[in-house]
Amino acid sequence: MKPPLVVSVTGAAGQIAYSLLPRIASGQVFGADQPVILRLIEIEPGMKPLAGVVMELSDCAFPLLESIEATSDLDVGFSGANWALLVGSVPRKAGMERKDLLGINGKIFIGQGEAIERNAADDINVLVVGNPCNTNCLIAMKNAPGIPESRWHAMTRLDENRAKSSIAHRAHAHTRDVTNLAIWGNHSSTLYPDFENALINGDPVSKYIPDRAWLEGDFIKDVQQRGAAIIAARGLSSAKSAAHAAIETVQSLREITPVTEWHSVAVASDGSYGVEKGLICSFPTRSNGKIASIVQGVDLGAFGKAKFQLSINELLEEKAMVSDLLPK
Numbered sequence: 001m002k003p004p005l006v007v008s009v010t011g012a013a014g015q016i017a018y019s020l021l022p023r024i025a026s027g028q029v030f031g032a033d034q035p036v037i038l039r040l041i042e043i044e045p046g047m048k049p050l051a052g053v054v055m056e057l058s059d060c061a062f063p064l065l066e067s068i069e070a071t072s073d074l075d076v077g078f079s080g081a082n083w084a085l086l087v088g089s090v091p092r093k094a095g096m097e098r099k100d101l102l103g104i105n106g107k108i109f110i111g112q113g114e115a116i117e118r119n120a121a122d123d124i125n126v127l128v129v130g131n132p133c134n135t136n137c138l139i140a141m142k143n144a145p146g147i148p149e150s151r152w153h154a155m156t157r158l159d160e161n162r163a164k165s166s167i168a169h170r171a172h173a174h175t176r177d178v179t180n181l182a183i184w185g186n187h188s189s190t191l192y193p194d195f196e197n198a199l200i201n202g203d204p205v206s207k208y209i210p211d212r213a214w215l216e217g218d219f220i221k222d223v224q225q226r227g228a229a230i231i232a233a234r235g236l237s238s239a240k241s242a243a244h245a246a247i248e249t250v251q252s253l254r255e256i257t258p259v260t261e262w263h264s265v266a267v268a269s270d271g272s273y274g275v276e277k278g279l280i281c282s283f284p285t286r287s288n289g290k291i292a293s294i295v296q297g298v299d300l301g302a303f304g305k306a307k308f309q310l311s312i313n314e315l316l317e318e319k320a321m322v323s324d325l326l327p328k
């Protein structure tokens, strides 16, 4: 048996975690031969429901689940963590933008960043899911200066999957035929799903969908607003699809991305495409199995550049809103 990986998950009694945890424990995320230790982190009011989640996980008798620790102590929760999935934070309600959560959720990520730096394993990788995920990730990263910026990620894979599904539906294709569909910018209503560089069976999307007005209009708007549409329908934010996107994000980061493909994840900008260094921004990325690099030389065109700029501007605004949470 391989030595176990330590996976810390915050918000472990929440609805995303309810879909996510059994898939981690069953080997779907880290491999069918990879034992895992789960460290499940909640705030005090979440500890009782978390006890029920732990009972259920135990009752699954997963062969790869080495042990479970449920805690509200961040030092215990991130102890020896190889992966930290930061899901815990308040979801928005109908009528809110994700950045309206910054005042409630932003400060959580100071203590989490500090505790990760103090306690995690040297090879720690972090994925932030809790909203607004880009700026929460920025706060955690800046409060953990000893951890390389390349280890910090925020989730835009759900937006990529939504965009793929929408394009496939319109083109009468299958989602598996749609590739290279990158999300640029923020996980918010300004995100830009780049249909111009996306491919269907290796061909430009325009070959299958000549209706440019739809691509520039309803397609983008629907992807930007899909989270809100789910909240309106369910009365709760997306959970199953969010958990699935988190799993695919981790898998893509741990696998070598084929040279012809890319996937979306928000990473610390290295200055590529004119984005301020250190800003947590979604780009097309390729992983070498350990680190995701921003794919260079993608031509966004005038339309895409203008859309991307709007999202960069919003990220800069969010950064300014949380300046008191970022160490100088």
Ligand code: NAD
Binding pocket: 010, 011, 012, 013, 014, 015, 016, 017, 041, 042, 043, 045, 046, 087, 088, 089, 090, 091, 092, 108, 128, 129, 130, 131, 132, 133, 155, 156, 158, 159, 187, 237, 238, 239, 242
């Ligand atoms: P939820 O309310 O069901 O669960 C959140 C859990 O987090 C609760 O159990 C709560 O007690 C816990 N929590 C709150 N503060 C915490 C803290 N400081 N430490 C540890 N745990 C804490 O919410 P959910 O549906 O699971 O969503 C979680 C977050 O994920 C929300 O912010 C939501 O907006 C976000 N989200 C992001 C994406 C994305 O694509 N990035 C997709 C869906 C949801």
Ligand code: LMR
Binding pocket: 091, 092, 098, 131, 158, 226, 227, 228, 230, 237, 238, 242
């Ligand atoms: C989503 O995209 O479904 C999540 O970010 C939840 C939300 O607030 O939209």
